[in-house]
Amino acid sequence: xxxxxxxxxxxxxxxxxxxxxxxxxxxxxxxxxxxxxxxxxxxxxxxxxxxxxxxxxxxxxxxxxxxxxxxxxxxxxxxxxxxxxxxxxxxxxxxxxxxxxxxxxxxxxxxxxxxxxxxxxxxxxxxxxxxxxxxxxxxxxxxxxxxxxxxxxxxxxxxxxxxxxxxxxxxxxxxxxxxxxxxxxxxxxxxxxxxxxxxxxxxxxxxxxxxxxxxxxxxxxxxxxxxxxxxxxxxxxxxxxxxxxxxxxxxxxxxxxxxxxxxxxxxxxxxxxxxxxxxxxxxxxxxxxxxxxxxxxxxxxxxxxxxxxxxxxxx
Amino acid sequence: xxxxxxxxxxxxxxxxxxxxxxxxxxxxxxxxxxxxxxxxxxxxxxxxxxxxxxxxxxxxxxxxxxxxxxxxxxxxxxxxxxxxxxxxxxxxxxxxxxxxxxxxxxxxxxxxxxxxxxxxxxxxxxxxxxxxxxxxxxxxxxxxxxxxxxxxxxxxxxxxxxxxxxxxxxxxxxxxxxxxxxxxxxxxxxxxxxxxxxxxxxxxxxxxxxxxxxxxxxxxxxxxxxxxxxxxxxxxxxxxxxxxxxxxxxxxxxx
Ligand SMILES: Cc1cc2nc3c(=O)[nH]c(=O)nc-3n(C[C@H](O)[C@H](O)[C@H](O)COP(=O)(O)OP(=O)(O)OC[C@H]3O[C@@H](n4cnc5c(N)ncnc54)[C@H](O)[C@@H]3O)c2cc1C
Ligand SMILES: Cc1cc2nc3c(=O)[nH]c(=O)nc-3n(C[C@H](O)[C@H](O)[C@H](O)COP(=O)(O)O)c2cc1C
Ligand code: FES
Numbered sequence: 001x002x003x004x005x006x007x008x009x010x011x012x013x014x015x016x017x018x019x020x021x022x023x024x025x026x027x028x029x030x031x032x033x034x035x036x037x038x039x040x041x042x043x044x045x046x047x048x049x050x051x052x053x054x055x056x057x058x059x060x061x062x063x064x065x066x067x068x069x070x071x072x073x074x075x076x077x078x079x080x081x082x083x084x085x086x087x088x089x090x091x092x093x094x095x096x097x098x099x100x101x102x103x104x105x106x107x108x109x110x111x112x113x114x115x116x117x118x119x120x121x122x123x124x125x126x127x128x129x130x131x132x133x134x135x136x137x138x139x140x141x142x143x144x145x146x147x148x149x150x151x152x153x154x155x156x157x158x159x160x161x162x163x164x165x166x167x168x169x170x171x172x173x174x175x176x177x178x179x180x181x182x183x184x185x186x187x188x189x190x191x192x193x194x195x196x197x198x199x200x201x202x203x204x205x206x207x208x209x210x211x212x213x214x215x216x217x218x219x220x221x222x223x224x225x226x227x228x229x230x231x232x233x234x235x236x237x238x239x240x241x242x243x244x245x246x247x248x249x250x251x252x253x254x255x256x257x258x259x260x261x262x263x264x265x266x267x268x269x270x271x272x273x274x275x276x277x278x279x280x281x282x283x284x285x286x287x288x289x290x291x292x293x294x295x296x297x298x299x300x301x302x303x304x305x306x307x308x309x310x311x312x313x314x315x
Numbered sequence: 316x317x318x319x320x321x322x323x324x325x326x327x328x329x330x331x332x333x334x335x336x337x338x339x340x341x342x343x344x345x346x347x348x349x350x351x352x353x354x355x356x357x358x359x360x361x362x363x364x365x366x367x368x369x370x371x372x373x374x375x376x377x378x379x380x381x382x383x384x385x386x387x388x389x390x391x392x393x394x395x396x397x398x399x400x401x402x403x404x405x406x407x408x409x410x411x412x413x414x415x416x417x418x419x420x421x422x423x424x425x426x427x428x429x430x431x432x433x434x435x436x437x438x439x440x441x442x443x444x445x446x447x448x449x450x451x452x453x454x455x456x457x458x459x460x461x462x463x464x465x466x467x468x469x470x471x472x473x474x475x476x477x478x479x480x481x482x483x484x485x486x487x488x489x490x491x492x493x494x495x496x497x498x499x500x501x502x503x504x505x506x507x508x509x510x511x512x513x514x515x516x517x518x519x520x521x522x523x524x525x526x527x528x529x530x531x532x533x534x535x536x537x538x539x540x541x542x543x544x545x546x547x548x549x550x551x552x553x554x555x556x557x558x559x560x561x562x563x564x565x566x567x568x569x570x
Contacts, residue, residue, distance in 0.1 A: 039541030043558075046318040047409075059543075067553055074536050074544035079363045081536060085543045088553055231366060283367060283537045284358065286409060287320055 015300055016307045017293075019054070019275055021252045023200045025137045025175035027054035027109060027275055030308060031265070031293040034256050034279030035060055035113035035139060035179075036085065037230075040103050047286040052293060054275065055109035057139050058099075061129075062114075063121040065091040075212035075221040080231030080258070081280060082210050084224040087115050087144070092125045096132065104134035111177070113139045117147040119167050127171040137175035140168060142194075143183075143206040155181040155206075158193035165197035177254065180204040182234075182241055191245040203254035203277060204245060205238045231280040234258045239271050246272025260284070262295020269296075270313040318412065318539065319347050322405045326382060328398070331464050335432070336398045337374070338385045340406060346381055349373050350415030351440035352505075352530055352562045355385070356538040357397065358407040365393040368409065370535050370557070372436040372507070375468070383410075386464070388432040412538050413561045416440050416528055418447065422503035425449065427473075428490050428516055430456045430508025436530060438465070440505055441472035452476065452501070456490035456512070459483045491515045501525055517565035527565040531556045 017029040032055035038044060041056040050056065068088025075082045089095070095112070103110055112129050116122035122140065129138055142155035142164060154160045165178055178194040180187060182205035191202055207228025212221040220226075238257025246253040255273030259265050260281045268276045281288045296308075305311060323340035330336045356368035375384040389395050400406065418440070425444060429437040434455050444451045451473040457463045460483035469475045477485030478493050486493050490512060496519065506516050507530035520527035533545040533556040540558030547556050549567050554560065 037537070037542060039537075039539070043537075043539045043541040047320055068543065068546070071546055071548065071553075072534060073546065074534055074542075076365075076367050076534075079366055081366060083536070083542070083544055088543050088546070280536075283542065285320070286537075286539065 014306060015297065017297060017300070019308050021175065021201050021254075021274060023175040025109060025200070029054045029293045030269065030273075030275040030296065031289055032057055032109075032111070032254070032275060032277045033282065033289060034277040035141065036083075037279040037282050040099055041106060041108075041110070042103060044282065044286055048290045051107035052290045053108050054293070055111055055137075056103075056106070057111045057113050057277065058103070059089055060087045060113045060115040060141055061089050061092050061095050061125060062087055062116060063092055063125045065089070065094070070223040072221060072223055073227075075227065077210065077212055077229065077231075078233060080229055080233035082212055082222060082227035082229050083207065084222045084227035086224070092128050096128060100132055100134075104132075109136050110134060111137045111139055113141050113179070114168075115141040115144050117144060119146075119164050122164055123167050123171055126168045130172050130174065135174075137177055137200075138172060139177040139179050139203060140165065140199075141179050141206065143179070143181035153181060153183070155190060156184050158189045161190050162193040162197045165194045165199055169198035175200045177201045177203050179206055180241075180245075181206045182237055182257070183209050187241045188244050188248045191249050195249045195251050199251060201252040201254060201274075202245065202249070203256060204241055205234065205257040208234055208237065230257070232258045232260050235260075235264060235267075239267060242268055242273050243271040259292070261288070262292045262299065265292045265296060266299055266311065269308065269311045272313075274308070316348065316350070316353075316411055318409060320407070320409050321347075322407050323383070325400050325402050325404050325406060327402055328400055330398070332461055334389045335462075335464055336387055336389070337465075338387065338397075338400070338406075340383050340385070340408075341381050346376070346383055347411055349376055349383070349411040351418065351443045352415035352436050353411040353413045354436075354561065355383070355408040355410035356412060356535070359393045359396050362392065362396060365396060367536055368538060369393045369397070370412070370532075370538060372530070373411065373439050374435045375438045375442065384438075386432065386435040386438075409538060413557060414559065416505050416530075416562050418443055420503065420526070422526070423449065424499075424501050425451050425503040425505060426454055426495075426501040427451050428454045428456070428504065428506040428508070430490060430506075430512040431462070433506070433508030433512075433530070434464070434469075436507050437505070438468055438472070441469060445472040450474070452495070454478070454490050454493055454495065456480075456508070489515070491519055504528070506530070513565075514570050517568070517570050520565060528562050529565050529568070530561045531563060532561065
């Protein structure tokens with residue numbers, strides 16, 4: 001049998017998986033964890049070497065303690081799930097005092113996902129986190145309802161989105177990621193609004209509003225009736241939105257929504273994302289993050305790419 | 316306790332009756348240390364309807380044979396699919412999860428109550444107690460005789476009392492109606508089963524001033540305390556059943 005030797009250019013090419021998202025946020029690889037699905041990272045320390053992950057985006061953090069919504073908060077759906085956790089967390093001061101010291105020395109980017117129900121809360125929370133030396137970025141979750149404006153989501157109206165981002169921008173000096181909700185007709189208009197308000201990058205998508213009903217009991221499954229859908233089933237919508245937004249704005253796009261394996265992750269990079277986040281997939285395979293990071297590396301090797309920027313779609 | 320992701324091999328899949336099956340899993344590596352009351356999360360692939368892992372209690376561990384046993388009731392698509400697994404095949408599990416029963420507490424006459432598939436963790440608990448030199452009393456409840464499984468296994472570790480709703484074996488009625496409550500006194504209760512049963516037991520325990528630990532079965536996603544989907548509303552606020560539980564002291568619950 002004749003062995004055909006492939007050109008072993010892998011050894012010659014120096015592969016670089018780092019990605020600089022600007023304003024001091026440099027990831028050693030493009031894989032991060034999605035807020036609310038990876039706790040504070042330490043919950044997964046038995047399964048993965050946390051320092052091998054590009055960034056860990058911790059639980060949604062609010063100014064004050066929140067108990068979240070009543071149980072049941074979760075419903076399994078075809079190839080996905082709905083959640084209605086309702087931002088249960090002990091508040092930013094508790095985070096700073098008790099959690100930050102535990103996680104600050106993990107050799108990765110620890111990013112705090114900031115949520116609020118009015119602009120003042122977002123600003124106060126961001127300001128407190130700005131002082132934490134080992135937190136290079138926050139991810140502003142603007143999918144929350146604005147309680148002072150009748151509960152309409154900040155992220156569903158370009159003017160409100162712009163306003164909350166501008167106000168946070170005034171106090172937050174490091175990298176500001178703004179996380180967009182897919183529950184809108186025109187995601188591009190929201191992305192442009194937050195870009196103009198001073199966001200350093202955007203991440204998308206958050207969960208999609210959905211509902212599950214128990215036909216036997218003739219009752220909704222979630223205590224809140226509706227909830228946020230995530231997992232494999234949302235990927236096509238997420239890909240479409242990442243594609244639209246990355247073609248429309250000049251700041252980096254971080255893609256997420258239904259990434260279950262390395263192929264999914266590469267699809268997001270092809271759609272224009274500079275980095276990705278993995279959420280629900282952590283529940284199915286707690287070691288998925290490092291597998292995806294490794295898979296991206298292998299993909300680059302196979303294609304003789306030396307940097308992530310070479311991963312581009314051919315259309 | 317360190318948690319693992321492991322591919323365990325099915326040594327045996329024994330169908331005990333129409334709805335219950337017993338899986339004996341093993342590995343060529345030594346299995347992890349586990350505590351009675353802890354659980355595993357099983358990945359069941361190949362269907363869009365079974366997206367998340369399924370939590371199942373550790374039913375029994377056999378150190379010598381390097382086995383972990385799971386007692387499973389078919390209730391839906393995941394457990395139905397799982398019941399078809401054949402010996403020699405592999406199951407991907409994350410384990411050991413949760414806190415487990417507090418067997419280090421000070422007691423000498425424990426009552427272990429299991430209802431339905433809730434008998435599952437009681438076997439391992441009984442075995443661990445016997446190892447410690449404490450002879451447990453099992454009180455096992457079921458609909459009828461055919462649902463009372465593996466009694467000979469329980470008898471290895473302690474005295475077994477039973478109730479059935481139709482009276483086909485043991486005393487007729489619910490576990491809370493068994494005559495042993497009148498005749499004897501216990502200084503610790505451990506229970507797992509349907510919520511109404513556990514609530515009735517917790518009430519009885521309070522009346523009799525017996526410490527009572529219950530194992531809850533809230534729906535889970537991550538299984539490791541990260542997603543906050545599985546919370547129980549306790550007197551200390553929302554607590555994760557997967558990581559703060561599944562075992563709770565009944566006095567901390569809002570029952
Ligand atoms: C910590 C823990 C330990 C458990 N130990 C065991 C065990 O040892 N043996 C065993 O057979 N089962 C056990 N269960 C319950 C088991 O996880 C569920 O029965 C299983 O997930 C159902 O999956 P399914 O796909 O077959 O059913 P699904 O299609 O998901 O649901 C079918 C029906 O079962 C009900 N159901 C689903 N999940 C649960 C749940 N967590 N608790 C109660 N009802 C549920 C649903 O409401 C529905 O009516 C345990 C659950 C937990 C949380
Ligand atoms: C249980 C759960 C909790 C979540 N909590 C938050 C949160 O606190 N803040 C946030 O911005 N997004 C939250 N999300 C959304 C995820 O970060 C992510 O945007 C979404 O799940 C889509 O990605 P996925 O399909 O990979 O999970 C949560 C998702 C889940 C499943
Ligand atoms: S199942 Fe995720 S916190 Fe318990």
